[in-house]
Amino acid sequence: MPIFGASIQALNGFSVRLTNYDAAYSWSVTTSAGTATISNTGLVSVVGLASGATAVVGVTTSRSGYFDVLGSATGYAAIGTAVTPRFGLTNSNATGFTVQITNFDTGFAWSGSGVNGETVTVSSSGLVRVTGVAPLSTAVVTISVSKSGYVTGTAQVSATAVPEQTQSLSGSDVTISMPVSASSGVSDVTVKVDIPVDAAPASTVFTTGALATEGVDAGLRTITIKASNDGSIITDLNTPISITLPTSSMTGVPVYSPDGVTMIEIPVLTSLLLPDGQLMGYYRFPDGSIIIISRTL
Numbered sequence: 001m002p003i004f005g006a007s008i009q010a011l012n013g014f015s016v017r018l019t020n021y022d023a024a025y026s027w028s029v030t031t032s033a034g035t036a037t038i039s040n041t042g043l044v045s046v047v048g049l050a051s052g053a054t055a056v057v058g059v060t061t062s063r064s065g066y067f068d069v070l071g072s073a074t075g076y077a078a079i080g081t082a083v084t085p086r087f088g089l090t091n092s093n094a095t096g097f098t099v100q101i102t103n104f105d106t107g108f109a110w111s112g113s114g115v116n117g118e119t120v121t122v123s124s125s126g127l128v129r130v131t132g133v134a135p136l137s138t139a140v141v142t143i144s145v146s147k148s149g150y151v152t153g154t155a156q157v158s159a160t161a162v163p164e165q166t167q168s169l170s171g172s173d174v175t176i177s178m179p180v181s182a183s184s185g186v187s188d189v190t191v192k193v194d195i196p197v198d199a200a201p202a203s204t205v206f207t208t209g210a211l212a213t214e215g216v217d218a219g220l221r222t223i224t225i226k227a228s229n230d231g232s233i234i235t236d237l238n239t240p241i242s243i244t245l246p247t248s249s250m251t252g253v254p255v256y257s258p259d260g261v262t263m264i265e266i267p268v269l270t271s272l273l274l275p276d277g278q279l280m281g282y283y284r285f286p287d288g289s290i291i292i293i294s295r296t297l
Contacts, residue, residue, distance in 0.1 A: 002027075002059040002071030010153055014075035018042035018059065025063045032056040040053040049077035052149065082108050085143045087128075089222065090159035092210040095274040096133040097159035101126035101143065108145045115140050121292045129284075133161035136183040138213075160185070162210035169204045173197050178223050180210040187217045193225060194245040199237045204229040221245045225297050240274050240293045254282050254292055266292060 007016040008238040013034055015068040019026070021042025031034040033055040034048035046055050055074050060066040070171025088100040096118065111119030120141045135281070140158040148254040167174040174195045195206055204227050212221040225243070227234040245254070250269045255263040269281040272291065280294040 001069050004059075004071065004073040007075040009076060009078040009149070010047075011051075011078050011081065012057070013077050014046065015043055015045045015048040016075060017055070018044065018075050024093065025061045025066075028060045028062075030060075038252045044073075046075060049186070051077060052079045053077050057212055075235065076149070078151045079149045082147045083145045083155040084153045085110075085155040087143075087147055087155070087157045089212045090157065090214060091128035091224075093157055093215055094135060094161060094163035095238035096139060096161050097213075098130070099128045099157055101128060103196065105145075108147045108150075110143065110145050110164060112141050112143045115142075128157070130159070135163055136179065136181075137161055138182040138184065158214045160210070160213035160216070162213060164207055164209045166205060166207045167195070167200055168198055169200060169206070171197065171202070174206070176206060178208045178210060180213055180221055180223065181216045182213070186219050189216050189221060189246055191221055191223050191246070193223075194242045196239045196241070196246070199239050199241055200227055200234050201229050204234060226270050229297055235297045237295050237297065238245075240295045241296070243292040245290040245292070254290060256280060256294075256295075258264050269293070 002018055005019050007014045021072040027038050029038045034046050036046045036057050038044050044057055046057055049055055056072055056074050058072045060068055060069060060070045062091055079166045083100050083103060086103045088102050090097045090099045110122040112122055112128060114120050116132050118139050121129045130139055130141055138158055138160045140155055141154055142156050144152055144154045146152040165176045165178050167176050175198045176193040180191055181187050193208055193259045207213050207226045209224045211224060212220055254266045256266050257263050266280050266282045269283045272283055274281050274293040282290055282292045284290050
C-alpha cells in the first residue's frame with residue numbers, strides 16, 4: 001500500500017513523497033486533473049493546476065507475483081506566493097544587527113533563521129533582530145513568510161556586527177574611528193569622525209554606528225552620528241565636524257538623512273571651507289576619498 005507524506009503546494013500544483021517507496025516495485029501514477037509524474041526516489045508531482053485547484057492523485061504499485069495495490073492522496077495548488085520579503089538598511093551593533101522589513105504584513109506568518117546558529121527574531125512590527133554574531137563578523141540570515149494556501153516566500157539579508165563607538169567632549173578635540181567592514185571582507189574600511197572641542201557643550205556624548213554594512217565591499221560607506229548632553233538630543237553644532245570616507249568605488253554624490261528615511265544630496269564644496277550659512281557640504285580628493293563637513297547631525 002502506497003503511504004503518502006504531507007503534500008507541498010506549488011503555484012501550479014503540488015508534490016507529495018511516498019514514505020515507503022521501494023525501487024524493487026513498479027510504480028505508476030494517475031491524476032484527476034493536471035499531469036502527474038513520479039521520480040525514481042518516490043516523489044509524486046502534479047502540475048498544470050489552476051490557482052487553488054484540487055486534484056486527487058492515484059499511485060499503483062506492482063511486482064511480479066504480488067497483487068497490485070492502489071493508494072490515493074489529495075493536494076491543492078497554491079493561491080500564490082505569500083510575499084518576498086524586502087528590507088531597509090541594516091543597523092549594526094556589537095552582537096549583530098537589526099533591519100526593518102519594508103513590506104511587512106501582519107496577515108502572514110514571519111520567521112527567521114541564521115546560517116551559523118545566530119538567533120533571529122521578527123517583531124510584531126516587522127523589525128528583524130539578529131544576535132549571536134562575533135564583532136566584525138558577517139551574518140547571513142533567511143527571512144521566511146508563509147500563509148495557508150500560499151507558497152512560502154523567502155529572502156536573505158546580511159550585515160556585519162559593528163559595535164557603536166562613543167566619545168565625550170572634555171577639554172579637547174576628539175576623533176572617532178568607525179570600522180564598517182567585516183574582518184573577512186574585501187575592503188578594510190574605517191570612517192573617521194573629527195569633532196572640535198567647541199562643536200557642542202562640554203560633556204556632550206557623540207555616538208557613531210554602522211549602517212548597510214553588506215554594501216561596504218561595493219563602495220558603500222554609511223554611518224549614523226548622534227549627540228546628547230544631559231539627556232537632551234543635540235542636532236545643531238557650534239562649529240562643524242568632519243567625516244572622512246576612505247577611497248572607494250563610490251562615484252556618486254554623498255547623501256544625508258535627517259530622519260532615516262528621506263535622503264538628501266549633500267552639496268559639493270570647491271575647498272575644505274564650509275561657507276557661512278551652509279549646513280553641510282563635501283569635498284572629494286584626487287584619490288577618491290571624501291570629507292563631509294557639517295554643522296548639523
